[in-house]
Amino acid sequence: MPSRDCPSPARSRRAPLFAAALAVGAGCLGLAGCGSSTPSQVYDLTAPVGAARQTPGRTQLVVAEPTALQPLESDRIIVRANDGSVSNIGGVQWSDRLPRLLQTRLVEAFENHGRAVARTGVGVNPDTLLQTEIRFFGVRVDGGAQAVVELSVKTINNNSGKIVASRVFKGAVPLAEVSGKSAALALDQAATKVFADVVRWAH
Structure with a gap:
């Protein structure tokens, strides 16, 4: 024992x-x-509305998910300082990962303007592929605070694989203060303009 x-x-x-x-x-x-963690305020982006009239014989378009560097791959709203450093605005976030959210709203923008369009991965064999690189999507504070959206967009012939056209689109909205709500709303305004420009260019 x-x-x-x-x-x-x-x-x-x-x-x-x-x-x-x-x-x-x-x-x-x-x-x-x-x-x-502290609950975040969730914000979305708005697709521009147009006259949804399908043109007969219009080619089919597929929108690929945009590519981006790591800071822009998340659902956070970023700020780039004067020295080039990048940080997140606390307490706010997008409703999805930024590349996926942009893809969804671009598809919606084309649909709102009557274009036959889909996203990649749905089994559609398109005539044209729209590829986008997110160069910047956030707040810049060099020379005054601005909400800036900058996208590099290419249209590619799906049969030949050749680039048909390419262009850089940019939208900027001044900010009186760098806060989560004001940044999100200003970025939505800038993005809506850029979406409309992309649709007119690629339509």
Whole structure:
């Protein structure tokens, strides 16, 4: 029979685990909730509305998901400072990853103007592929705060793989203050203009 002063092997194994659990619990308390975060305000983008009249014999268009560097691959609203550093505006986010959100609104913009259009991955064999690179989509504070949207867009013949046309589109809206709501609304305004320009150019 084991002595009362000597814990059994089972109890000895449990003791370090219990101590570790207490340490983790204390750490969670120190981090104010351990994984909880302040709820973000979620913002969306608006597709421009047009006269949805389909032109007979119009070629089919497929919109690929835009490409972007890592800071623009998320659902966060970014700010580029004078020194080139990039940060996020806290407490706000887009309703989806920015590339996917832009793809969705571009498709909607073309549909609103009567173009036969789809996104990649839906089994459509298009005549033309629209490829977009997000050069910038956020707030710039060099020389005055602005919400800036800059997209490089190419139309590609799906049969030959050759670039038919390419153009850089840019929209900018001045900001009186760099806050989450004002940045999101100004970026939506700039993006809607850019979407309309892309549709007119590629239509």
